[in-house]
Amino acid sequence: MTNQQNVVVLDVISRGVSNVLPRSSLPVPKSFSPQDLKMLLMKRFEAENGGAKISAWVDSMRASSPTRIKSSTTASLPETDDTSSWIVHHPSALSMFEQIVAASKGKQIVMFLDYDGTLSPIVEDPDQAFMPKEVNSFLFPIHVYHQPIKLLLIPFFVSNQMRATVRDVARYFPTAIVTGRCRDKVYSFVKLAGLYYAGSHGMDIKGPSKSCKYKKGNQGVLFQAASEFLPMIDEVYKDLVEKTKSIPGTKVENNKFCVSVHFRCVDEKSWAALAEQVRSVLNHYPKLKLTQGRKVLEIRPTIKWDKGRALEFLLESLGYANSTNVLPVYIGDDRSDEDAFKVLRERGQGLGILVSKLPKETNASYSLQEPSEVKEFLKRLVDWKKMSQRAAKCA
Ligand SMILES: O=P(O)(O)OC[C@H]1O[C@H](O[C@H]2O[C@H](CO)[C@@H](O)[C@H](O)[C@H]2O)[C@H](O)[C@@H](O)[C@@H]1O
Numbered sequence: 001m002t003n004q005q006n007v008v009v010l011d012v013i014s015r016g017v018s019n020v021l022p023r024s025s026l027p028v029p030k031s032f033s034p035q036d037l038k039m040l041l042m043k044r045f046e047a048e049n050g051g052a053k054i055s056a057w058v059d060s061m062r063a064s065s066p067t068r069i070k071s072s073t074t075a076s077l078p079e080t081d082d083t084s085s086w087i088v089h090h091p092s093a094l095s096m097f098e099q100i101v102a103a104s105k106g107k108q109i110v111m112f113l114d115y116d117g118t119l120s121p122i123v124e125d126p127d128q129a130f131m132p133k134e135v136n137s138f139l140f141p142i143h144v145y146h147q148p149i150k151l152l153l154i155p156f157f158v159s160n161q162m163r164a165t166v167r168d169v170a171r172y173f174p175t176a177i178v179t180g181r182c183r184d185k186v187y188s189f190v191k192l193a194g195l196y197y198a199g200s201h202g203m204d205i206k207g208p209s210k211s212c213k214y215k216k217g218n219q220g221v222l223f224q225a226a227s228e229f230l231p232m233i234d235e236v237y238k239d240l241v242e243k244t245k246s247i248p249g250t251k252v253e254n255n256k257f258c259v260s261v262h263f264r265c266v267d268e269k270s271w272a273a274l275a276e277q278v279r280s281v282l283n284h285y286p287k288l289k290l291t292q293g294r295k296v297l298e299i300r301p302t303i304k305w306d307k308g309r310a311l312e313f314l315l316e317s318l319g320y321a322n323s324t325n326v327l328p329v330y331i332g333d334d335r336s337d338e339d340a341f342k343v344l345r346e347r348g349q350g351l352g353i354l355v356s357k358l359p360k361e362t363n364a365s366y367s368l369q370e371p372s373e374v375k376e377f378l379k380r381l382v383d384w385k386k387m388s389q390r391a392a393k394c395a
Pocket residue numbers: 114115116117121122123124125126129178179180181253255260262264293294295296298334336
């Protein structure tokens with residue numbers, strides 16, 4: 001290396017890298033080879049972009065998921081105006097129920113259901129995200145001498161109407177749970193054998209474990225998109241547990257083909273530190289990428305597979321690849337569900353329903369506010385199907 005080149009390199013160091021990294025952290029070789037130069041420039045690039053990346057991550061963590069709609073035209077209007085204009089474009093699937101069933105005339109509805117935030121309300125502890133139970137009770141009259149009759153509310157039995165509803169839905173329509181969760185974990189929550197399960201954001205798909213009237217022979221694992229990543233994901237999971245253990249409230253969840261780092265219970269002041277730890281782990285794994293959900297960072301293989309591809313795969317497995325006689329209905333609440341909404345929009349087929357109380361950027365056409373409305377919508381669909389079958393028998 002010539003003296004002149006040395007000067008250029010030192011100039012790069014003094015103007016650039018030293019602004020980002022403390023001078024002491026830079027190994028400055030006595031003489032520079034082209035490799036040294038490359039390394040220094042790369043370090044500068046990483047340091048600059050790393051810093052930018054972390055603050056972008058934190059901004060995105062703040063915005064939570066999916067991004068709240070930013071409307072330039074309505075920015076100065078009160079919240080209610082924003083909401084009402086959004087609802088015009090994403091009407092409630094309950095109020096549009098008649099139109100929805102009319103669109104399904106002559107078509108087979110195939111139901112795709114996300115789990116967290118769709119079938120179960122969002123809770124702080126991901127291990128406690130059960131489908132809600134209802135306590136059924138009755139009024140028991142008690143009559144004490146000379147006293148007016150009193151009515152006592154007696155809890156009678158506990159039922160899980162969401163589970164019962166999803167079971168009914170699966171009786172009438174092929175039904176799949178499509179989730180970021182590990183497949184076994186979501187099965188332990190849903191506990192229904194007659195469904196398809198697409199776990200790890202659709203990277204792990206299994207057919208119904210009991211015979212399914214729609215497609216015989218679909219039992220067992222149908223597809224695993226990223227088997228070769230299993231050892232890597234295990235390693236990353238352990239690294240993340242270790243690196244984040246000093247940040248109170250962090251929870252790392254092993255979802256088999258992906259890992260979730262939850263920050264719902266982490267103090268906002270520690271989000272940057274958490275993002276930094278996650279980035280430091282991810283830096284060693286160029287074949288993994290980071291996506292984001294509701295107060296969760298998700299680490300996944302960089303393969304072209306997502307909930308949208310899983311939806312297409314399942315339609316194909318059910319024999320509806322290029323069929324016009326099918327109406328896929330996908331209900332979900334999170335960013336990862338947007339991949340499926342987008343597929344439906346691009347196919348010009350089917351309905352995407354976003355579960356959200358707030359206006360959000362979405363490719364879905366309809367909305368429902370919360371899991372209880374999802375249950376209501378699914379119940380109405382089952383009742384409508386039962387009635388139309390009865391009517392067909394009588395005709
Ligand atoms: O595709 P999904 O079924 O929606 O799974 C996405 C993530 O859901 C879970 O996390 C979310 O729900 C938790 C329980 O309500 C909540 O505590 C968390 O903040 C949410 O992000 C699940 O634990 C993740 O592994 C999934 O990736």
